[in-house]
Amino acid sequence: MVNVLVIGSGGREHALSWKLSQSSKVDKVFTAPGNGGTENNISLNVDDLDGLAEFAQKNNCFTVVGPEVPLAAGIVDKFNQMNLKIFGPTKNAAQLESSKIWAKNFMKRNGIQTARFEIFDDPKKAKEYVKSLDYNVVVKADGLASGKGVIVCNTADEAIEAIDTILVKKTFGDAGNRIIVEERIDGxxxxxxxxxxxxxxxxxxxxxxxxxxxxxxxxxxxxxxxxxxxxxxxxxxxxxxxxxxxxxxxxxxxxxxxxxxxxxxxxxxxxxxxxxxxxxxxxxxxxxxxxxxxxxxxxxxxxxxxxxxxxxxxxMPQPLWKNQSSVCIVLASDGYPESFPKDEEITGFDLVPKNTMIFHAGTKKKDGKILSNGGRVLGVTALGDTLSSAISNAYAAAEKISWPHKYCRKDIGKKGLSYL
CATH class of the missing domain: 3.30.470.20 (ATP-grasp fold, B domain)
Structure with missing residues (x-):
């Protein structure tokens, strides 16, 4: 039997830990640093590569990396050097995500279909370029920005504002030292x-x-x-x-x-x-x-x-999938993705049906209570025989959960219904 170490603290890591713990070959699943919903939490941050490697070595762990930050920092290379088994791409391979510019140039070199683009580090030149175009654009920060470094623009003025946000105001820090201005493909x-x-x-x-x-x-x-x-x-x-x-x-x-x-x-x-x-x-x-x-x-x-x-x-055989639909509704703290309150008690977990999973993300456990601790707080995830029933089941469960500044979209999955 082997132990598994899942690195990360989000809903993805809770879901992976939950699934891996069902394996007959796995003894114990640890999560570092984990959240209020994960078990066997280890108080090591995702960027503490030495500490994580030491823990994996001592506890006979097969390691699974959830988020992008440790991948970009080269955690897989470090584990490989120590002959520790770890799932995820090396630092070089992770450039597909850690540098959008590297990825765009890679696609261009290899003929992989993507939108037309140009690269800038000078805001003046970027703005002149935008003004010369007869189509709308998307402005992207080069580096990692937690999924938020992409600004979709409807006008040239919006594109100029986006260039200022990233290159001048440095809203995304060093991740925005360079930008991509690319054609907006609508579809x-x-x-x-x-x-x-x-x-x-x-x-x-x-x-x-x-x-x-x-x-x-x-x-x-x-x-x-x-x-x-x-x-x-x-x-x-x-x-x-x-x-x-x-x-x-x-x-x-x-x-x-x-x-x-x-x-x-x-x-x-x-x-x-x-x-x-x-x-x-x-x-x-x-x-x-x-x-x-x-x-x-x-x-x-x-x-x-x-x-x-x-x-x-x-x-390996082709993986088998349940012949059902599944829907995840993210319950967030009102104010996300900007500023939002934390440390609010969350209630209603005991009211959620057994076949629905509440995957924790921005939560923490304190004095036996679950408190909000991030922008995206929970992922209420339900199955249904159809997409429509999975949506209904997920929203019914989401309504049982409450805290003072809870927020969620009301139309998750509707896009899918329009194609059925």
Whole structure:
């Protein structure tokens, strides 16, 4: 029997810990630093690479990395040097996410479909460029910005304001030392996530995230306000196109450049005229997409993680999925993604039906109570025989949970219903 160490403190990490703890091959699952809902929490931060490696070594742990920060810092390289088994991409491979500029240039070099773009570090030149265009743009910070460094613009004035926000005001700090100004592709957005071992990429169930803070996809981007799986937007034909043209091509192109990509490869895609374009890569499982995807897993996730690390995914059977829909509604603190209150007591957990999971994110346990401790607080995740029933089940459960500044979108999954 082996122990597992899951690194991270969000809803994704709670979902992964929950699923991995169901494996007959796993003795105990530790989470570092974890949250108010995870068990066996270890008080080590995600960027304490030495402390995490020492803990994994002492406790015979197979390690799973949830968030992007330790991946970008090279945690996998460190563990590999110490002969410790760890699931996730190396620092080089994680550049697909840690530098949007590196990723765009990689796609350009290798003929992977993405929007037209230019790169700037000078705000004056960026503004002149924007004024010369006859189409709308998206302005992106180069580095990691917790899913918030992307500003979608409807006018040239909005683009100029976005350039100031990132390059002049330094809202995202050093992550915004350079920016990408790219063509805004309007279409349908979806998340396509695959499990990779450097050679083989096995697709996970399809999903769709809801990034904006307000109903009807209005307001600023967030880390994600809810997700559902599967999405009717990605049919078998489109899935094959994304797998061939984006996922497999990315893995093979990385390999030809001397980089072996192991872990979750996430392609955020925009579908226009039935063609997928890469909006962004993530080098990890999405959050909140992870929550509905894990709810539908009918297989031992630990086995697939081991195969990814060992390079033996081609020997694994295709994963089985529950023939149900799953919906995750993110309950956030009112004011997110800007400023928001913390330390408010959350009640109603005991009223939620047994078949619904409450995945914790921004929570902490204090004196036997669960308190709010972040912007995205909980992910209420339910199954249903149809997308419509999964939506109803998730919202019914979400209504049972309360705290003074609770906020959620009321339209999670509706986009999917419009395609059925």
């Amino acid at each position: 349908i957005e979806a998340s396509y996530i695959a499990l990779c071992d450097g050679n083989t990429a096995i697709p996970m169930a399809s999903s769709q995230d809801h990034k904006r803070i307000f109903d009807g996809d209005k307001g600023p981007n967030t880390g994600g306000m809810g997700a559902y799986s599967p999405t009717p937007i990605i049919d078998d034909i489109l899935a094959k196109k994304i797998q061939d043209k984006i996922i497999d091509k990315t893995i093979q192109s990385m390999k030809s450049e001397g980089i072996i990509f192991k872990g979750f490869l996430y392609a955020g895609v925009m579908i226009r005229d039935n063609e997928p374009y890469v909006l962004e890569y993530n080098a990890r499982m999405g959050d909140p997409e992870c929550q509905p995807i894990t709810m539908r897993m009918n297989f031992d996730l630990y086995d697939y993680f081991v195969a990814s690390v060992d390079g033996t995914l081609s020997l």
